[in-house]
Amino acid sequence: xxxxxxxxxxxxxxxxxxxxxxxxxxxxxxxxxxxxxxxxxxxxxxxxxxxxxxxxxxxxxxxxxxxxxxxxxxxxxxxxxxxxxxxxxxxxxxxxxxxxxxxxxxxxxxxxxxxxxxxxxxxxxxxxxxxxxxxxxxxxxxxxxxxxxxxxxxxxxxxxxxxxxxxxxxxxxxxxxxxxxxxxxxxxxxxxxxxxxxxxxxxxxxxxxxxxxxxxxxxxxxxxxxxxxxxxxxxxxxxxxxxxxxxxxxxxxxxxxxxxxxxxxxxxxxxxxxxxxxxxxxxxxxxxxxxxxxxxxxxxxxxxxxxxxxxxxxxxxxxxxxxxxxxxxxxxxxxxxxxxxxxxxxxxxxxxxxxxxxxxxxxxxxxxxxx
Ligand SMILES: Cc1cc2nc3c(=O)[nH]c(=O)nc-3n(C[C@H](O)[C@H](O)[C@H](O)COP(=O)(O)OP(=O)(O)OC[C@H]3O[C@@H](n4cnc5c(N)ncnc54)[C@H](O)[C@@H]3O)c2cc1C
Numbered sequence: 001x002x003x004x005x006x007x008x009x010x011x012x013x014x015x016x017x018x019x020x021x022x023x024x025x026x027x028x029x030x031x032x033x034x035x036x037x038x039x040x041x042x043x044x045x046x047x048x049x050x051x052x053x054x055x056x057x058x059x060x061x062x063x064x065x066x067x068x069x070x071x072x073x074x075x076x077x078x079x080x081x082x083x084x085x086x087x088x089x090x091x092x093x094x095x096x097x098x099x100x101x102x103x104x105x106x107x108x109x110x111x112x113x114x115x116x117x118x119x120x121x122x123x124x125x126x127x128x129x130x131x132x133x134x135x136x137x138x139x140x141x142x143x144x145x146x147x148x149x150x151x152x153x154x155x156x157x158x159x160x161x162x163x164x165x166x167x168x169x170x171x172x173x174x175x176x177x178x179x180x181x182x183x184x185x186x187x188x189x190x191x192x193x194x195x196x197x198x199x200x201x202x203x204x205x206x207x208x209x210x211x212x213x214x215x216x217x218x219x220x221x222x223x224x225x226x227x228x229x230x231x232x233x234x235x236x237x238x239x240x241x242x243x244x245x246x247x248x249x250x251x252x253x254x255x256x257x258x259x260x261x262x263x264x265x266x267x268x269x270x271x272x273x274x275x276x277x278x279x280x281x282x283x284x285x286x287x288x289x290x291x292x293x294x295x296x297x298x299x300x301x302x303x304x305x306x307x308x309x310x311x312x313x314x315x316x317x318x319x320x321x322x323x324x325x326x327x328x329x330x331x332x333x334x335x336x337x338x339x340x341x342x343x344x345x346x347x348x349x350x351x352x353x354x355x356x357x358x359x360x361x362x363x364x365x366x367x368x369x370x371x
Contacts, residue, residue, distance in 0.1 A: 003178075003179045003194040003195050003196050004028075004030070004193045004194045004195060005028045005029060005030040005163075005193065005194075005195040005196070006023075006027035006028045006029065006195070006196050006197065007023050007027050007028070007029050007030070007195065007196065007197045007198075007199060007367065008029075008030045008031075008032070008180070008182055008193070008195040008197070008198050008199070009029065009030070009031040009032070009198075009199045009201055010032055010170045010198065010199065010200050010201060010202050010209050011031075011032075011033065011200070011201035011202040011203055011205075011206075011209075012031055012032070012033025012035075012038040012039065012154075012166065013038070013039050013041060013042060013043040013150075013201065013203050014039055014043040014146065014149070014150055014153070014352065014353055014356045015043075015201045015203070015348055015352060015356055015359060015360070016031055016033070016199070016201035016202075017031070017038060017039070017150050017153035017154055017157065017164075017356075018153055018356040018357055018359065018360035019031075019199055019201060019359075019360045019363055019364075020153070020154075020157035020162045020164065021153045021156045021157040021160070021162075021360065022357075022360040022361055022363070022364045023162075023360075023363075023364055023367070024157045024161055024162035025160055027367075028161065028162075029157065029161075029162040029163070030162070030163045030165065030193065030195065031157070031162060031163070031165065032165050032168040032169070032170055032184055033164070033165065033166050033167075033168065034167070034168065034169040034170075035166065035167070036166055036167055037166070038150055038151075038154055038164075038166065039146070039147070039150040041203055041204060041280075042203050042204060042314055042315065042316075042317070042352075043146060043150060043203075043353065044146065044147065045282070045312060045313065045314030045315070046146070046314050046350070046353055047230075047257075047259045047269070047270065047350075048143050048144050048145070048146045048259070048261065048353070049089075049141065049142070049143055049144075049242065049259060049353075049354075050070055050073055050074070050084065050086075050141065050142040050143065050144050050353075050354050051066055051070065051141060051350070051351040051354045052066075052067075052070065052089075052108075052113050052114075052115075052138045052140040052141050053066035053067035053111065053113055053351070053354075054091075054104055054107060054108055054111075054113060054115070054138065055104075055247055055254065056326075056351070057326060057328065058107075060328040060329075061328050061329045061331075061355075061359075061362075062328055062329055062351060062355070063111070065329070065351075065355035065358040065359050065362065066351040066354050066355050066358075067111065067113065068355075068358035068361075069351070069354050069355035069356060069357050069358035069359065070140065070354050072357040072358055072361075073144070073149075073354060073356070073357055074086070074142070076149075076357060077144065080152040080156070081148075081152070082144065082145060082148050082149045082152055083144070083145040083148055083262055084142050084143065084144040084145065084262075085142055085143055085262060086139070086140065086141070086142035087141070087142060087143060087240070087241055087242065088137060088138060088140075088141055088142075088241050088242070089137070089138045089141035089241055089242035089243070089244055090118070090123070090126065090130065090132075090135045090136070090137055090138075090241055090243050090244070091104065091135060091136045091138065091244045091245075091246065092123075092130060092132035092134070092135045092243060092244070092245060092246075092299045093132060093133060093134045093135065093245075093246055094132065094133055094298070095133050095134065096133050097134075098133075098134060098246070100246045100247075101134055101136060101246065104136060105117060105136060108136075108138075113138070113140065114138070114139050114140055115136050115137065115138050116136070116137050116139075117134070117135075117136055117137075118134075118135045118136070118137050120133070122137075123135045126240070126241065127239055127240065127241060129238040129239065129300060129302055130239070130243055130299055130300060131299055131300070131301050132299055141242060143242070143259065143260060143262060145262055146353060165184075165186065167186065167187050168184050168185070168187075169184065169185040169186075170183075170184060170202075170209060170212070171183040171185050171190070171212065172212050172213075173198060173212060173213035173214065173342070174214075175214065175340045176194070176340060177340075178196065178340065179194055179195055179196040179197070179340050180194065180195050180196075180198050180213075180340050180342070181193070182194075182195060182198070196340070196341070196368075197340075197341045197342070197343075197367055197368070198341075198342040198343070199342075199343050199345070199363060200213070200342065200343065200344040200345060201345050201348075203317055203348065204225065204278070204280065204315055204317045206223075206317065206344055206345060206346055206348075207220055207223050207346070209344070210332075210334075210344050213334075213342055213344075214334075215334055215344070219334070220346075221327075221330060221332075221346060221347070222319070223278070223317060223318070223319065223346070223347075224274055224275075224318040224319070224320065224321050224322075225274070225275040225277075225278055225315050225316070225317065225318070226272055226273065226274050226275065226315065226316040226318045226349075227270075227272075227273045227274075227275055227281070227282075227313050227314070227315050227316075228269060228270025228271055228272060228273075228313060228314055228315075228316060229269055229270055229271055229273070229284045229285075229288055229292075229310070229311075229312075229313045230267050230268065230269030230270055230284070230311040230312050230313065231267065231268050231284070231288070231289065231292050231308040231309060231310060231311055232265065232266075232267045232308075232309050232311040233258075233265070233266040233267060233268065233307055233309075234307045234308075234309050235304070235307045237260055237264055237265060237266035238266065238300065238302070239258055239260065239266060242258060242259050242260065243257060243258040243299060243300070244257040244258075245257065245295070245298065245299055254350070255295075256268055256269055256270070256271050256292060256295040256296060257269075258296070258300070267311055268292055268295075268296050268308065269292070269311075270313070270314065271288070271291065271292070271295070272316075274321070274322050275315070280315065282312065282313045282314075282315070283313070284310035284311065284312065284313050285310070286310055288310070289305060289308050290305070292308055293305035293308060296308075316349040316350070317346070317347060317348065317349060318347060318349055319346060319347035327347055328347070329345070329346075329347055329348055329352075329355075329359070330344075330345070330346040330347050331343055331344075331362070331363065331366070332344040332345075332346055333366075341368070343363060343366065343367075345363075
């Protein structure tokens with residue numbers, strides 16, 4: 001008997017939705033999301049920056065999918081009326097011959113990412129309020145309305161026939177001869193459906209989902225929750241572009257930067273704070289203001305710290321712990337020799353939003369060809 005669905009995707013964040021859109025062209029697709037709104041976890045708790053692809057380890061999926069994903073994302077925004085602005089970004093350094101700045105410059109050249117060095121007068125002209133001895137300008141960096149983007153992905157998937165179910169929680173997967181039986185908890189009670197392939201795009205819960213699909217805990221990479229806080233700036237934005245300091249050691253974060261939303265409001269963040277345990281705690285403590293004021297005033301000396309207001313936070317599902325080198329996105333496949341294929345997506349932290357369309361295409365290419 002044919003399965004109910006060719007593919008079932010667990011998780012309706014930006015990655016699950018991008019997969020649903022890509023796969024529904026020629027497959028029957030079910031996507032289940034436990035919450036009432038798609039993308040209400042990490043996908044709506046980020047900087048909404050379309051990254052150029054400068055920072056990531058050479059040859060990593062983060063690097064290649066960010067570069068490819070950025071191009072695909074700008075095209076998608078144009079074609080589907082998703083608001084964005086390619087406003088560009090300054091990466092600023094306190095000294096002229098900063099080795100990290102030189103490294104980024106050389107890397108951009110090698111990868112073909114547009115990037116130019118700004119002279120002191122050009123920095124002043126572009127961003128009069130910024131203090132920096134040297135800066136790079138990345139014209140390909142932009143900001144996006146991530147909520148409209150996810151809405152369009154969902155609409156496109158549904159147009160191609162995908163079934164997208166909210167308030168539906170995946171409970172358990174049992175492997176069969178040629179696929180899977182999935183237990184789902186819906187508003188109307190528990191259901192069991194059959195599917196050939198499963199994609200685990202559950203973000204911060206991807207390990208829990210893997211365990212519920214029978215992957216032994218010993219086979220799973222360690223998952224670290226790393227929270228990033230944001231403070232909004234309660235004054236007119238002092239900047240026209242995104243302003244980034246040099247990235248943190250081991251790329252734990254990109255440094256407390258200044259981003260703008262599409263309405264022109266400035267905010268600062270995110271920092272990095274590793275959490276103990278796997279509880280989703282999104283509070284932004286008021287006492288962090290001092291840490292933010294110190295970091296931001298290094299490139300924005302006129303900052304009035306009283307204008308910093310705790311705003312929101314997001315949690316990165318990291319595969320690297322404190323002080324460890326950055327890990328790549330991981331597409332983890334169990335049952336590869338069987339017909340009942342399951343792909344787990346682990347460690348989809350930044351630049352996951354930028355990479356989403358390219359990652360979805362990569363996953364599509366790893367699935368059996370549609371009949
Ligand atoms: C602080 C921060 C800043 C960032 N900034 C940027 C940026 O500027 N640019 C960029 O490109 N990227 C950025 N990112 C990364 C980006 O936000 C993520 O890579 C992306 O949102 C991950 O999407 P996802 O779909 O994998 O996860 P999520 O959005 O977390 O989606 C997973 C979904 O799975 C659902 N789910 C889990 N378990 C179940 C279950 N059992 N049953 C049903 N549903 C389930 C959850 O409810 C959730 O909605 C940032 C991330 C953080 C934390």
